[in-house]
Amino acid sequence: WAINRRCLEAGIGWINGGTNEWHGEVARYDATGGACYECTMTDQMFARMHGRFSCGFRIAGATDVPMASTSSLSSVIAGIQVSEALQVVMGTGAGASPGFDPHLRPGQRLTVQLRPYRMHVDDLPWSDTCLAHPGGPPEAPVRVDRPWEVTTAVDVLEAARAIDPGVDCLAIGFELVTEIACHACGTHKDVLLRRTHTTLQAMTCPGCDAPFSFATNWFIHAGTPLALRPLREIGLPRHEWVRAYRSTSPDAPGILMELGGSDPLTN
Template sequence: MSETIHLDEELRGDGGDGRFARFELIGWWDQKKLAGARALVIGAGALGNEIVKNLALLGVGQVLIVDLDQIEMSNLSRSVLFRADDCGREKAAVAAERARDLYPGMGAQSLRANAVYDLGLGVYRWADVILGGLDNREARVAINQAAAKVGKPWIDGAIERLDGVARVFDPASGPCYECTMSEVDWKMLEARRSCALLSRDEIAEGKTPTTPTTSSVVAGVQVQEAVKLLHGLPALSGQGFVFDGVSHQSYVVSYSQLEGCPSHEAIEEVVEIQESVAELTAGALLDRARQELGPTAVLEFNHELLESLSCGPCGATTPKLSSLGAVKESDALCPECGEMRAPNLYHSIADGSPLLEHSLAELGVPAWDVVVARAGLRRRGYELSGDRPHVLGPLVDLPANENLQERS
């Protein structure tokens, strides 16, 4: 990247006046670890702005920022990286641009995507640390399940009014986000979808009231936990830092792993293949899996996929291939009678399926995903790394940090 400055000079400093000299007064601090670290930031709103800003000031080398939304005027009072002229622009793109302004040595890339169904597992495997700055449970559940499948911890943040919480979930060794969800949480999550499990076109959620001061506190703790994880120090794993902004009573809570929680199983074996989701058909991938795992192998997907829509009154079934999350209620209305059609879903494909002739992208599999093949008790993940350059952009050419140990 042409804007990238000479990191060796910055890290070394001259006469103790280098950019990060004050950090290195901390005995255990290793700036080179941060310079080579990869951070995945999901959400570029109030929390995401503070997270990205802190990562830039700390000298984190590679950051992928994910968000679906555009900047509105109301974002300006809570988002340090946005300006009035940015209204209408993509949040993630502007956040990445401003991060590079703060620290030209940072490789910051944006990705316009919905965290629930647009993010493949490849970006989670790429990241050394995962930080969420989100405002809904559905997205948190999606991140939690993805992080668990690749065997990595993630750092969640939530704010409302003057209060907030930052917490670290590591499904490999303790409770995950879903372990903390109550029956009320699940009911509120279900309210985001219709009886047919389709996303509602209009959800009466309202806007979460927040302040920039609370987002600064919570995001600061999140990034501090990220620094600890990157240095191999003990973090708030399975715990949450709760901030009461009214009384300033801050405390740490511990969570318990829920017996029978399904979101704790990592994909132990993952192999990278060079094709993209648009290039590879489900049949070609299944053929490879059957050759490697045996003739009983089936393919399993990370998202619920839609095969067709069936109308009871009309008795007609219409093919519609997509990720379930990308289909709205209005898409399911029967064009003939106006009734709601039922979705026909699947999450696996076996030999003989008529879907095998379609590419993985046509089925609704997101770019740079990991598709799992299962034969009995054997499981093998296939990472579609052909999508990697498209997703990462300039970051694809930057090296991994040799000082950080891969967990997956």
């Protein structure tokens, strides 16, 4: 889901692949046309995506049946994905090499079945209610002209103020745990952990075996100590996109910013 959104925003194509016991599929998605991945998502898939669970609990109840198809089918699907990606890279756009044409058009899917053996291609349905492509040109992020290693929220906000002088907070795109505390023994720690990446063990006081209470943030506000820490310390990778907002109007679209945009090695 996230890859699809990012690729649409950036205007680049991608090749999805997936398998289950006896069938696999490869689909090509491209901002230039055809259905996108999110167009094909069912209510069930959205429910699964938004489900929250503790480590280990999700697999309870799932039976572990050995399947002779896993490695062979994955290899076939991965091989077709690579082949299709090469065809797209070599065979489309300026300077396309003759002999390289993607076999799948944007929005098409190849299904491979092992029982019985069968391969077929279909056009995925475009959805009018899909929220991934509400229209308009893709938004280009504003690059923060500073090495990623040392870029802080303050730096990003400063760059964003060239466009909107009123921005004062940064949406990091995930919930960050910044403090944990145990009321039983008085333990208190400053931490920087993604909420979704915390384990039950990390969130339990080792002395008292009681759950820590904790504070979290979705935003980093200018003027807070967190705004002065390099963003890589909270796990934001090089070239990550974040949004700068006015804290008084969090529903406004904000300004899309890219970290470490001046890095000569990766541009």
